[in-house]
Amino acid sequence: MRFPGNKKLLLGNEAFALGAFYGGARYGTGYPGTPSTEILENFSKYPGVLAEWAPNEKCAFEAAHGASLAGTRTIVTMKHVGLNVAADPFVTSVYSGVNAGLVLIVADDPGFHSSQNEQDSRHYARLAYAPVFEPADSQEAFSMVVEALNLSEKYDTPFVVRSTTRVSHSSSLVEVDFEPMEPENRPYTKNPEKYVMVPSYARKRKELLLKRFEALKEYSEKSPFNSVEWGHSYIGIISSGVAYHYAKEAFPDASFLKLGFTYPLPEKLIRSFASEVELLLVVEESDPILETEIRSFGINVFGKEYLPEVGELTPDAVAQAISNLLKEKRTNTYHISWMPKSPVNDLPARAPVLCPGCGHRNLFFVLKKLRAKVMGDIGCYTLAVNPPLSSMDTCTCMGAGIGEAHGFSKAIQKTSDEKIAAVIGDSTFVHSGITGLINAGYNRSNILIIILDNRTTAMTGHQPHPGTGKTLMGENTFELDFENLAKVCGADYVRTVDPYDLKETEKVLKEAQAAKGVSVVVARRPCVLYQRTEEGYYSIDLDACTDCGACLLLGCPAISRFDEKIIISSDLCTACGACAFVCRFDAIFKIEEVK
Amino acid sequence: MSATNIIIAGVGGQGNIAASKIIGEAALMLGYDVKITETHGMAQRGGSVHSMVRFGDKVFSPLIPKGACQYLLSLEILEGLRWVEYLKDGAFLIVSTEIRPPYSVSVGKDHYPQNIEEIYSKYGQLLMVPAKELASKAGSTRSANIVMLGCLAYLTKSINSEAWIESIKRRFYGKEKVIEINLNAFQLGYEFASNSDRGR
Ligand SMILES: Cc1ncc(C[n+]2csc(CCOP(=O)(O)OP(=O)(O)O)c2C)c(N)n1
Numbered sequence: 001m002r003f004p005g006n007k008k009l010l011l012g013n014e015a016f017a018l019g020a021f022y023g024g025a026r027y028g029t030g031y032p033g034t035p036s037t038e039i040l041e042n043f044s045k046y047p048g049v050l051a052e053w054a055p056n057e058k059c060a061f062e063a064a065h066g067a068s069l070a071g072t073r074t075i076v077t078m079k080h081v082g083l084n085v086a087a088d089p090f091v092t093s094v095y096s097g098v099n100a101g102l103v104l105i106v107a108d109d110p111g112f113h114s115s116q117n118e119q120d121s122r123h124y125a126r127l128a129y130a131p132v133f134e135p136a137d138s139q140e141a142f143s144m145v146v147e148a149l150n151l152s153e154k155y156d157t158p159f160v161v162r163s164t165t166r167v168s169h170s171s172s173l174v175e176v177d178f179e180p181m182e183p184e185n186r187p188y189t190k191n192p193e194k195y196v197m198v199p200s201y202a203r204k205r206k207e208l209l210l211k212r213f214e215a216l217k218e219y220s221e222k223s224p225f226n227s228v229e230w231g232h233s234y235i236g237i238i239s240s241g242v243a244y245h246y247a248k249e250a251f252p253d254a255s256f257l258k259l260g261f262t263y264p265l266p267e268k269l270i271r272s273f274a275s276e277v278e279l280l281l282v283v284e285e286s287d288p289i290l291e292t293e294i295r296s297f298g299i300n301v302f303g304k305e306y307l308p309e310v311g312e313l314t315p316d317a318v319a320q321a322i323s324n325l326l327k328e329k330r331t332n333t334y335h336i337s338w339m340p341k342s343p344v345n346d347l348p349a350r351a352p353v354l355c356p357g358c359g360h361r362n363l364f365f366v367l368k369k370l371r372a373k374v375m376g377d378i379g380c381y382t383l384a385v386n387p388p389l390s391s392m393d394t395c396t397c398m399g400a401g402i403g404e405a406h407g408f409s410k411a412i413q414k415t416s417d418e419k420i421a422a423v424i425g426d427s428t429f430v431h432s433g434i435t436g437l438i439n440a441g442y443n444r445s446n447i448l449i450i451i452l453d454n455r456t457t458a459m460t461g462h463q464p465h466p467g468t469g470k471t472l473m474g475e476n477t478f479e480l481d482f483e484n485l486a487k488v489c490g491a492d493y494v495r496t497v498d499p500y501d502l503k504e505t506e507k508v509l510k511e512a513q514a515a516k517g518v519s520v521v522v523a524r525r526p527c528v529l530y531q532r533t534e535e536g537y538y539s540i541d542l543d544a545c546t547d548c549g550a551c552l553l554l555g556c557p558a559i560s561r562f563d564e565k566i567i568i569s570s571d572l573c574t575a576c577g578a579c580a581f582v583c584r585f586d587a588i589f590k591i592e593e594v595k
Numbered sequence: 596m597s598a599t600n601i602i603i604a605g606v607g608g609q610g611n612i613a614a615s616k617i618i619g620e621a622a623l624m625l626g627y628d629v630k631i632t633e634t635h636g637m638a639q640r641g642g643s644v645h646s647m648v649r650f651g652d653k654v655f656s657p658l659i660p661k662g663a664c665q666y667l668l669s670l671e672i673l674e675g676l677r678w679v680e681y682l683k684d685g686a687f688l689i690v691s692t693e694i695r696p697p698y699s700v701s702v703g704k705d706h707y708p709q710n711i712e713e714i715y716s717k718y719g720q721l722l723m724v725p726a727k728e729l730a731s732k733a734g735s736t737r738s739a740n741i742v743m744l745g746c747l748a749y750l751t752k753s754i755n756s757e758a759w760i761e762s763i764k765r766r767f768y769g770k771e772k773v774i775e776i777n778l779n780a781f782q783l784g785y786e787f788a789s790n791s792d793r794g795r
Contacts, residue, residue, distance in 0.1 A: 009616075009623050009631075034635060113634070137630075137657075170632040170657035171619060242657065249656035315660045338662035343680040344714060347673065348705035350606065350697040352642030380640065387698070461635075552702055557641050560701035562694070571736065 007175050012168040015138035016077075016105050016161070017042035019145030021049065023101070024181040025073040028052070029060040031431065032460035033079030034114035035168040036107035040077050041463075044472050053463055053472045056398075056431040057082035061089045061104070065158070068102035069195065071186035073149050080108040080121050081397065085432070090158070091128040095205040096195050097156035100186045101149035104130075107163040110286045111312030114165075116378065116397065118310070120286035125160045125263050129209055131216050132160045132263035133225065134240040138172040140260060144225065146181075151219070153186075155212055160263075164285050166242045166312065217264045225260025228273055234332055235322070236277030238270065238301070240290060243283045243313050250319035251334065262290060267297055274299045279329055281306070281322065285313055316340070354383050356558040357532065357574030359525030360452055362499040363423075364389040365554060365578070366506045370513065372421045372448075375408065377401040377433075379425035380459045380527075381452050388555045392423070399424070399432025405447040406440045413446065419513045421448045427457035427465045430480060434489065440518045441490015448512050448519045449491075451482055454527040462530050482522050492517030499523045502581050534575035536592045538568050544587035551579040551588065598651035599753055600659045602678050603743075605670030606695050607634075607644045610740035613766060614668070615646040617744060621754045621762035622650035632657040643674055650753075666751060667719075668743050670726070671695050673707055679718045686719035689746045689788075691726035691739060722746060722791055729783040734776035741777045745784020749792070756785075 010018065016039045020028060028043045028051040030036070044051035054060035057078045064076035078086060083106050090104065106124075109115040125132045131151070133144040141163065148159035193201045220226060236255040237247045240262050248256070257273040259265070274280055282291040282303040291303035306321035307313065319336045326334050354361045364384040367374055368391040376382060376392035377400060385392040394404055405422035412418065424433045429451050440447055457463040464470035469479035486494045493515035497508045505523070512519035526533070545566060551559050558572035559579060568579070568588070580588040601618060605611045612633050619629045633646035647659045661681050669675025669690040682688075699705040708714060715721045724746055726739040733742070741763065748759050763781060767773040 007623065009619050009629055038635075166632060166657060169635050170630060171616070172630045172654075172657065173623070173628060245655040245657070249660065252655075314658050315656045319660070338660040338683070340661035340680045341682050341718060344676045344708070347676055348697050348699050348707065350641075350643040350674075352607065352640035353698060355640060383640065388702070549702070555698060557698070560696045561703065562696050562701070 007173040009171050010138045010174045011038060011171045012135070012138050012141045012163060013038035014042050015141035015174050016145055016163070017046070018174070018176070019142040020075045020103070020149070021046040022142070022176065022178070022180045023073065023146035023149035024183045025075045025101070025103070025149060026050065026183050027064070027067040027072045027074045028077065029054050029063045029074070030077035031055070031057045031060055031082055032457055032463045033082050033107075034460055035109060035165040036077050036079045036082070036105065036163070037460045037463070038168075039075075039105055040472065043075065051472050053465060055466055057086035058089060061086035061093070064102060065089060065093045065096075068098045068100050070188050071100045073101040073183055075103050075105055075145070077105045078107075079115065080106060080119050081115065081117065082106070083121055083124050084397070087124060090124065090130070092197050093158050094128045094130045095197055095202055095209055098152055098158060099188060101152035102158040103145060103148045103152060103161055104158055105145065105161045105163060107165070107168045108286060109165050111165060116395065118286065120289060121160070121162050122263065122289050123287070125162070129213055130158055130160050131155070131261070132162055133260060134162050134262050135167055135260065136240075136242050136244045136258075137167065137170070138174045140225070141167060142174050142176065144260065147225070155216060155219075157212060162241070164241055170242070213264060217267070220261050220264050220266040221268050223261040223266070226266050226269060227258055228269075229256040229258065231255045233276060234278045234330060235326065236273055236280050237283055238273070238280065238290065238294065239283040241285050243285045243318070246313055246315040246318040247283045249315040250336070251322050254322070259290065265290065265293055270294055270297065270299065279325060281325055283307065283313070283318055283321070351386055352383060353386070353555060353557050354380065355528055356556050356572045357528035357534070357576040359454060359499040359523065359528070360384065361389065361554060361556065362502050362505060362578050363450065363452060363523045364391045366502065366509055367391045367421065367423075369506070370509060372513070373408070373418065375401040375405040375420060375422045377422070377424045377428050379428055379452070381423060381425055386555070388553045398428050399436055402433050402436030402440060402447075402449055405449070406436065406443065406445045409446050410443070417446065419446055419448050419519070421450060423450045423452060426451060426453040426455065426467045426482070427463070429482070430466050434485070437486065437489045437491070437518070437520070445518050446516065448509075448521065451520065451522045453482060453522050453524040454530070455524075456527050456530050458527045458529065462527065486520035490518060491520040493519040496522045496524055499525050500576055500578070502578060528574050528576070532574055534577070536575045536590055537570045537573035538575060538577065538580055538588050539570070539591050540566055540568055541587045541589060544585050546585055546587070548585070550582050550584065554578055554582065598649045598654050599666070599751065600664045601648040601666040601668065601747070602645060602659060602664050602681055603648070603668045603670065604643070604645045604674040604678050606674065607641050609670045610737065611644050611646050611670065614740040614744055615648045617762045617766050618648045618747070618754075619650070620765060621758040624758045624761060625754060627651060628654045630654045630657040643677065645678065666747060668747060670740060670743060672711055676708070676711070676714065682718045687750045688715050688719050688721045689724060689743055689750070690715055690721065691724050691743060693727045693739065722750070722788060724784070724787060726784070729787060730780050733779035733783050738777050738780035741780040742784035742787070745781040745786075746788040748781070749785050749788035
C-alpha cells in the first residue's frame, strides 16, 4: 500500500474557500449561482470568518469593497451572469483599488449546465483592467486565491479568479504545506483622491491604473503560475484553466505553455515559447480571448478554427483539434488513443422537473387554465416552461419578468386590457424584482405579479435570503414582508394564497386579473425539499381510474403511466394532494401511513 | 498504472455524488491520484445526472475521453445507455433494474427501448442488478447506490475491501445506523456480483 501523505480530495469550490481562509480572508459575501454557490457556503464554516449572502451581486461586491477598505481581506463570489449585475461597482473599484486584499471569484458556465448564457467573464476583467487568474484544478483553486489575496494588496487592485463549471464542480487532490495566514491589521485612512471617484480624481486614478498594469505585466512574466513544459518542438500548446488538462490528456508529449495568470499576458514568455515551436495552438474554455490577444502580438496561432465555439471543451474535442491541425499543416500524424463507440440514439430525454409536492406546479397549473401570458424569470419555477405545464412565455435574466410584463402591457394598452402576468421567485424578487415593481407602480401598469414564495432560494440548493429571516451563518434576522412592501411600492391589489389550495388559488388569481392596476399575489408554500408538511402518500384505485390522464397533466414525477396503468410511486409522493383534486372520478385517495 | 475510469449515470436524487465520492476517497487512501466530476444545480431536479471518477498514478482531465471508460454504473435501467459512447473494449456494465419512467414515457410519447439488456451487452460484460431490492433487504432503498458499489468492488480489483469499508464509514461519519445499512448494502452487492460470476 502506498502512503497518501497529507492530500485531501476537494471539490474546486471547497478549495477556493480553503484558499480564502488560508490567505487570511475573514469576510466573504456573494449571491448564490451555479456553479459558484458552494464557495461561500464552505467559507462560512471556517473559524473567525463572517460570510453573508447579499440580496444580489451588486450589493455583495459593494460590501466586499467596503470591507477591504476597512482593512479586512475579503472574497466575493458569484456566477458569470452575476458579474453583469455587479459590473458597475466592479469596474470603478479597480480605479480606487483596495486596502486589504480583495478577490472576486467568478464562475463561468461553458456548456450551459445551469445558465441562460455562456458569457466569458474574462471580457469584464479586460474592460476593467482587473488582473485574472485561471485555475485548472482544485490545487490551483486553493493556491491562486491565496496568491491573489497577497497580490491584491501588493498591487492595490481587486483580483479576479475565474473558475468554470469543470473547475468548480470537479474534485481533485489538494496539498497544503503552510499554516493559515493570520489577518494583518491594515487601518483605514481617509483618502478621497483614491476612494471618491469624481472626474478629477478618477482621471488621476486611471493614469495610476495604467502604471499598475505595466507592473502586473512584469509579474506575469515571472509568475510561478505561468510555466513552460518542453516536449515535441513541432507543436506548442498554450492553454489556461481546465482546458490545459484536456490538452495534456490528448497529447502529453506536446510542448506546453501553461498560463495560470492570464491578464495581463506574459508577452515575452509567449514570444520565446512561440519561437521554439513550429505550430502554435491555443486551447482555452469559452471565447478566443487569449488567442486574439496573442495574435495581436503578431504571433501566428491557431485556435477556435479547430475547436468548438459553442459549449464546453472536452479532451475529445481537443484531441480532434490537434489531429486536424497536424494533418493539415504537417506530415507528423498523431493517433488519438481512444475510439468512441457508437452511441444509442433516440433515447427518451429526461429533463429536470418540478419535484413531487412542489407548490410552483399548482400555481402554473392554474395559470395555464386561465390562459395567461406569463413573463417568466429564473429559478426552479422556470421548469414550468416544459410540458405539460407549458406556461411561460419568456425568461431572460433575474428580475426581467416584471419589467417585460410592464412593457408588454404598455405596448398593448390601447387595444387590449389583457392583464399580463409576471412570475418571480422569492429570492429573485429580492435580487432584482423590487425595482421592477416600483416601476410598475410609478408608471401605472396593468399587470399581475405573482411572487412564488417557497421561503428559500431552492434552485441553487436552499440558501436563505432576506425574505426568510435567516442568515448564512444560521442566525435569525429581520424578515422582509413582501405584502407590505408591495403596498408601499404602489400595488393596488395584494393577496396571499397557499398554492396547495388549488380552488382558492384559482379564485384569487381570477380576482387579481380582474382588478385594475398593479396586482400582487404572494403564493406562499415552503419548498417541499426544505420543509415537508404533509405525511403519508396518495394512491390510485385502479377500478375507479378511467385512465383519462388528467392527473398526468400536472407533470408530477411521482405519477406515471407504465404498462398501461397509471400509478403513483409511494417513494416519491409527498402527499400534496394536487392529483386527488384534479381527479374527476375520485380514484385517488390518501394513505395516512407514515413511512 | 493507466487511469481507471468509471461513469455513474442515474436520475437526480439517486445518490450519484455520494457514490463517486466514496470511490474517490477509497482510491485516495491507496495513494492514487484522483479526479471526479459531477452534476450539480438544475439537473438535480429529477433530470439525468452523471459523474465521472478517474484514478491512477496521474490523472489529467476530469472528463473521461470517449472510448476510455472501463466501468459504467447505471443506477436506473435506461440512464447508462446515454454513456455507452464512452466505453472501452471489454468494459464492465453494472446496470440497476430499477425503472423510473421520464415524463415523455409516462404520457406515451416515448418508449424505453425494447431490448435494453441486449443493447448493453453489445458494449461489454453486463451485470444486471436488482439494486433496489437488495438495498431494501439491507435496510433502506436509498442505499441502492451502495449496492452498485459493492458490485463494482467485486469487479475492479484495484481497490481493496478495507479501503472501501473505511471510505463508506467516513462518508456517513457519525451516523451509525446509516453506516450499518450501507455496509450491508455494499456486502449484498459484492455477493450478488460474485454469485453471478460463478453462475456464468
Ligand atoms: C444574476 C444571477 N445571479 C444568480 C443566478 C443563479 N440563480 C438562478 S435562479 C436563482 C434564484 C432562485 O430562487 P427563487 O427565485 O427563490 O426561486 P426557486 O428556485 O426557489 O423556485 C439563482 C440564484 C442567475 N441566474 N443570475
